[in-house]
Amino acid sequence: MSHLAQTGTAGAPEDRFLAHHFPDMTAQSQTSKLGIWLFLGSEVLFFSGLFVAYGVYRANHYALFHYAHHFLDWRMGALNTVVLVGSSLSAAWSVRCAQLGDRRGLRITLLLTLLLAGMFLVVKYFEYSHKLHNGIAWGAACHPSEEILSTLPASVRALPVPKDLGTFFSIYYLMTGLHGIHVLVGMGLYVWLIRRATRGDFGPGYFVPVDSVALYWHLVDMIWIFLFPLLYLI
Amino acid sequence: MTTAPAAAAEHAAGDSYLTHGKGIASWLFSLDHKRIGIMYLALIVFSLFLGGVFAMVVRFHLWDPSGGLVSNDAYNKMFTLHGAVMIFLFVIPGIPSALGNFVVPLMVGAKDVAFPRVNLLSFWLFVAGAVLFIATLVVGGLDTGWTLYPPYSLESSRGLGILLALTGVFLAGFSSILTGVNFIATIHKMRAPGQGWFDLPLFLWALYATGIIQIFATPVLGITVALGFLERVFHLGIFMPEYGGDPVLFQHFFWFYSHPAVYIMILPAMGIVSEVVAVFSRKPIFGYKFIAMSSIAIALIGFFVWGHHMFVSGQSKWANIIFSFLTLLVAIPSAIKTFNWLATLYKGHIILKTPMLFVLSFFAIFGVGGLTGLFLGTLATDIPLHDTYFVVAHFHFVMVGAVMIAFLAGLFYWWPKMTGRMYDERLGTASAILIFLGFNVTFIPQFLAGTMGMPRRYATYAEQFVGLNRVSTVGAVLLAAGLGVALWAFVASLRHGARAPANPWGAATLEWATSSPPPHDNFAVAPRGVPPYDYTGLTHASDEAGWIPVRPEGAR
Amino acid sequence: MTEHASARPAHEPGTHVMSPGILVATAASLMVLTAITVTSSRIDLGPWNVVVALAIACTKATIVALFFMHLKYENRFLMVILIAAALFAALFVSFVVFDTVQYQPEIRAADQAVRKGS
Amino acid sequence: MIRLPDLLAGSLIAAGPGYMPERASSVAEGVDQVFALLFWMSAFFLVVIIGLTVLFVIRYRARASRPGPEASPDHSTKLEIFWTAIPLLLVFVIFAASTKVYLAMTELEPGANPQRVQVTARKWSWWFDHAGGKGSKELHVLVGRPVELVLASTDVVHSLYVPQFRLKQDAVPGRFTRMVFTPTVPGTYPILCTEYCGTNHSTMSAVAVVHPDQASFDAWAAEGKGGEESLLQVGVRVFEEKGCSACHSVDGSPGVGPSIKGIWGKDEKLTDGKIAKVDENYIRESIVTPGAKIVAGFDDMMPPVPLDDREIQGIVAYIQSLKEGP
Known part of the structure; x- marks a missing residue:
């Protein structure tokens, strides 16, 4: 009869995380999952505004966009895509570890996700500083230096620098910047998760925070999936 | 007459959410949805008062065609703040955040909303947003109109005010998103055992539809004001033509949120009307499923009509035509609701208590507001009427007439539940009648002025409109007096109102199954779902005891 | 609470444990698609370049949603939320771009008028 | 001035929009027809809504002789279809009428030489x-x-x-x-x-x-053609054409910007505390780079105005002509 007693959730160690207004952990985790998905839906629309701006200016200034993308190094973008896919894999794996009660695996995958997220931002930092150093800023402040112009392909170099070049880079900085802020928030959340995982909070009966943060992290990945071709490859 | 200390002593007998926890901190950091709802209510009533003061300045300024009271600039700041405060701090959060927060968990028989901490965060974000709005007043005001159209709003000569206002809108917007997430999760996952989707009170269907808009449209407002902020500071060239931007793009962004926002305002109002009309007709609501589904339909269609604010903005011809058609479609679910409400009255047992009086005046006012919306959704007539007083009158009929009156209906209806006190029915009746009269006297002349060609946001105007404007100002005084009487009714109720029974109106929805005011955990015994509009199981015991079940507890 | 009353597979929704095979395969297919998207951008397909790039991006996003975000094993309503969000976003983008494409010449002309003037 | 009784009479008795402004363009009549269609349609529905509300409240209000509600159905699919279909039909009618008029409002007849x-x-x-x-x-x-x-x-x-x-x-x-x-x-x-x-x-x-x-x-x-304009005439004309008069009065009263009356030759106090004498160069600078010197008490709001030399001289002449005193 002892195995029957174990299946009941009453008295399980995870119950200290059960809020007073839920009848049981299942109800609580189901509700949290719905909540996080509603929030992610809201995030999609939050980013959609920038995609609208992108679409409008691309439609109005196609030649400008084509010209401007030569300033972006697709290899950096591709590298970051690989980094982010790797971190997503590790994030998904951390959920698996939590579900299975593999505490060591959980800590390792959480840490790996955090490190890869950090690496993404390091690459981004190099991209940003290289551009800003060469006068490629946003809006009216965009004045590319001779040095960076000389690195363009010959056919592009022959063209005059378009008047509204900064518009493209406004959109570039906005889209990657907002995405970068989300990465930063994600890193904060992973630091929090690592602390809690070290404390031993998570296990098969309670892994909602690991799962929710991973879902958020996958959404951040998903947005990059669109940013990469639209900014670097077009 | 009971004195206030005696009343407090009476309360101490039974523990309620009001007495559970003492001190200011137990309110400010309460996770209890009921206390958060009450705090929202206090802020929202204050916003209504503030917005009302600005409105009175505007109306008295317009007594004289040459604008007698204040300077043009001061007038422009007044109407801007009137609009911004009323919209962002009163009508949008009014019903969902204040009344919704209080009754949603009660209506599903739950102990709280799904995410109480998020709820508190949402409240404080709202407070922060409101404080920034007030701060714009201190730093010299804002004269951009609540619509914040660039280039005017983002001109480089503009100071701190616009940045504070944009940040305020951003924060208030996030508060609204979080409220929407909470309500949808609560309605989905926290329903009482036996409470199916079609056992939900229609107020919850309305808030569910509202939640869809809050979650999917409000983030676009967030990104819009964020872009505006960055444009002003960094000159990005997104909205400002002098840096290569497109001001019409801002209008697309703005209205993608702000038109659905109109439904954030009106849908909960319609929800209240559905509750009240059934209870005070003593009869199940007519066409429950059609009313419920029309809420969802309004929310969904509402996303694709924003272009009707841009018919003369330089938007392309075909976009105009498509948006005009989609806009007209919203009339259909609104008509469905109206006819179902009327059918609910048919052969009913109509009790003319204050909430019902407000709802009856809602029918007339929403009728006018909705039908004049047709004039503005129709391209050919919108072009001359656009940005005239016709528009001003139309949206005041919807936002003030319909939404504020439904808000008051809801407040009178749930007041006994919230405070445990009855209000004076004579004061309530007087306020309902004064508000209805004052409202119509204020805004009907504005339809005429608009049709005759008086543009909106004018600090001075042509001599021909002086009569209409003066009638309107007299109406505004009447309206303010009506609101004053309503406030008096509430204050008097708090001071010496009779103790409210658990179910003073004989309603069948779950919030009336617990005591008034409810205990901290909402229900002494977790309730089961019941048909929300079946009144056959209730009987009127006495005015003191209210309505009580005729059948034993638990029978369905 | 009410949803899981309906008959569902043996496991409770949300407790599905992803197998290592599926996780690795998901990541690998994302890498492959990234390579394809880079390669395809080097071929000049005219206006079709962006269509191909977006189609691949949508495929990748779907893979992420179904497996990494385990939507394939979840309550269908969660998928409805994501699809609705994507749909609203897509309609928002397409309505505005549709409008802007129509008034493009007026912007060009104004732009040129300003240049001539200055 | 329009009197309220006339308006009410106009709106209630005459053809709906009886109080509308005069019709003076080719599209006005079409617009007014759509307006009238909507007006009467709305009037009809409003009478139905308010009429039924009042009627039901009078007939079915709670009173001693009526102990409770009478039996009546709580739904009717037929009725729902009826009051869904009617508005839908009307939406199509309105849309068709409006679009026809709207197209006429956006396009001239082919071959028109506008x-x-x-x-x-x-x-x-x-x-x-x-x-x-x-x-x-x-x-x-x-x-x-x-x-x-x-x-x-x-x-x-x-x-x-x-x-x-x-x-x-x-x-x-x-x-x-x-x-x-x-x-x-x-x-x-x-x-x-x-x-x-x-x-x-x-x-x-x-x-x-x-x-x-x-x-x-x-x-x-x-009008005004023939003959060379005097500098003063150029100045007066440019002052109006370029919209200067919206902010700068010519009667000495301060507007959004300082008045130009009586400033010639004076020393103006600037926001940075310095003093500037109003002469030709000051005026030229104020027109070409308005932000350079701001008179105390005013905001930096004026956009640069591209004027040619003769036009600037014209403005100078105009300001000189507004010098105070005889």
Whole structure:
């Protein structure tokens, strides 16, 4: 009869995380999952505004966009895509570890996700500083230096620098910047998760925070999936 | 007459959410949805008062065609703040955040909303947003109109005010998103055992539809004001033509949120009307499923009509035509609701208590507001009427007439539940009648002025409109007096109102199954779902005891 | 609470444990698609370049949603939320771009008028 | 002044929009027909809604003789279909009627040879460059001759509205917008700004003059032609044309900017505490780079105004002519 007693959730160690207004952990985790998905839906629309701006200016200034993308190094973008896919894999794996009660695996995958997220931002930092150093800023402040112009392909170099070049880079900085802020928030959340995982909070009966943060992290990945071709490859 | 200390002593007998926890901190950091709802209510009533003061300045300024009271600039700041405060701090959060927060968990028989901490965060974000709005007043005001159209709003000569206002809108917007997430999760996952989707009170269907808009449209407002902020500071060239931007793009962004926002305002109002009309007709609501589904339909269609604010903005011809058609479609679910409400009255047992009086005046006012919306959704007539007083009158009929009156209906209806006190029915009746009269006297002349060609946001105007404007100002005084009487009714109720029974109106929805005011955990015994509009199981015991079940507890 | 009353597979929704095979395969297919998207951008397909790039991006996003975000094993309503969000976003983008494409010449002309003037 | 009783009588008895402004363009009648359709449709539904509410409240209100509600169904699919289908049908009717009129409002008849007028909006005045080179603060058109307005704005969004034409169009900085119509009744009509544009939004008005015949139009077009303008005339003209007068008064009263009356040769106190003498160079700088020297008590709001030398000299002459004293 002892195995029957174990299946009941009453008295399980995870119950200290059960809020007073839920009848049981299942109800609580189901509700949290719905909540996080509603929030992610809201995030999609939050980013959609920038995609609208992108679409409008691309439609109005196609030649400008084509010209401007030569300033972006697709290899950096591709590298970051690989980094982010790797971190997503590790994030998904951390959920698996939590579900299975593999505490060591959980800590390792959480840490790996955090490190890869950090690496993404390091690459981004190099991209940003290289551009800003060469006068490629946003809006009216965009004045590319001779040095960076000389690195363009010959056919592009022959063209005059378009008047509204900064518009493209406004959109570039906005889209990657907002995405970068989300990465930063994600890193904060992973630091929090690592602390809690070290404390031993998570296990098969309670892994909602690991799962929710991973879902958020996958959404951040998903947005990059669109940013990469639209900014670097077009 | 009971004195206030005696009343407090009476309360101490039974523990309620009001007495559970003492001190200011137990309110400010309460996770209890009921206390958060009450705090929202206090802020929202204050916003209504503030917005009302600005409105009175505007109306008295317009007594004289040459604008007698204040300077043009001061007038422009007044109407801007009137609009911004009323919209962002009163009508949008009014019903969902204040009344919704209080009754949603009660209506599903739950102990709280799904995410109480998020709820508190949402409240404080709202407070922060409101404080920034007030701060714009201190730093010299804002004269951009609540619509914040660039280039005017983002001109480089503009100071701190616009940045504070944009940040305020951003924060208030996030508060609204979080409220929407909470309500949808609560309605989905926290329903009482036996409470199916079609056992939900229609107020919850309305808030569910509202939640869809809050979650999917409000983030676009967030990104819009964020872009505006960055444009002003960094000159990005997104909205400002002098840096290569497109001001019409801002209008697309703005209205993608702000038109659905109109439904954030009106849908909960319609929800209240559905509750009240059934209870005070003593009869199940007519066409429950059609009313419920029309809420969802309004929310969904509402996303694709924003272009009707841009018919003369330089938007392309075909976009105009498509948006005009989609806009007209919203009339259909609104008509469905109206006819179902009327059918609910048919052969009913109509009790003319204050909430019902407000709802009856809602029918007339929403009728006018909705039908004049047709004039503005129709391209050919919108072009001359656009940005005239016709528009001003139309949206005041919807936002003030319909939404504020439904808000008051809801407040009178749930007041006994919230405070445990009855209000004076004579004061309530007087306020309902004064508000209805004052409202119509204020805004009907504005339809005429608009049709005759008086543009909106004018600090001075042509001599021909002086009569209409003066009638309107007299109406505004009447309206303010009506609101004053309503406030008096509430204050008097708090001071010496009779103790409210658990179910003073004989309603069948779950919030009336617990005591008034409810205990901290909402229900002494977790309730089961019941048909929300079946009144056959209730009987009127006495005015003191209210309505009580005729059948034993638990029978369905 | 009410949803899981309906008959569902043996496991409770949300407790599905992803197998290592599926996780690795998901990541690998994302890498492959990234390579394809880079390669395809080097071929000049005219206006079709962006269509191909977006189609691949949508495929990748779907893979992420179904497996990494385990939507394939979840309550269908969660998928409805994501699809609705994507749909609203897509309609928002397409309505505005549709409008802007129509008034493009007026912007060009104004732009040129300003240049001539200055 | 319009009296309220007339208005009420007009709205209730006459053909709906009886209180609408005069119809003076080719599209006005179509617009008014759609308005009347909507008006009567709305009136009908309003009577139904309010009538039924009042009727039901009177008949079914709770009273001693009625112990409770009477039995009646709580739903009826037939009724729901009925009151879904009727509004849907009406939506199609309204949409069809409106779109037909709207298309006429946006396009002239094929083969029309419109009179083109370039409209420039700015804070807070209008400027109309008529075909043939004549610029004016007023819009001049000829009855029966189609008109095409091309609108531009130099600062913020404005909107051109003539109630009697039933037309309105925003003027948007950074793009051109169009408005087409044919005036049908000679007369003078107000032009109003209906997109909020700041301090003097409500006084940003002009007039549209519809000439009864070609001769009258030609006479107007010939006004002021012939002979070289004096510098002072250039100055007075430019001061109006470029919208300077919206902010700078000529009577000494401060507006958004300082008045130009009596400033010539004076020492102006600036926001940075320095003193500047009002001379030719000061005036030139104030026009070309307005932000360089700001007179104390005013904001840095003025946009640079590109003027040629003769025009600047004209402004100088104008300011000199407004020197105080005899």
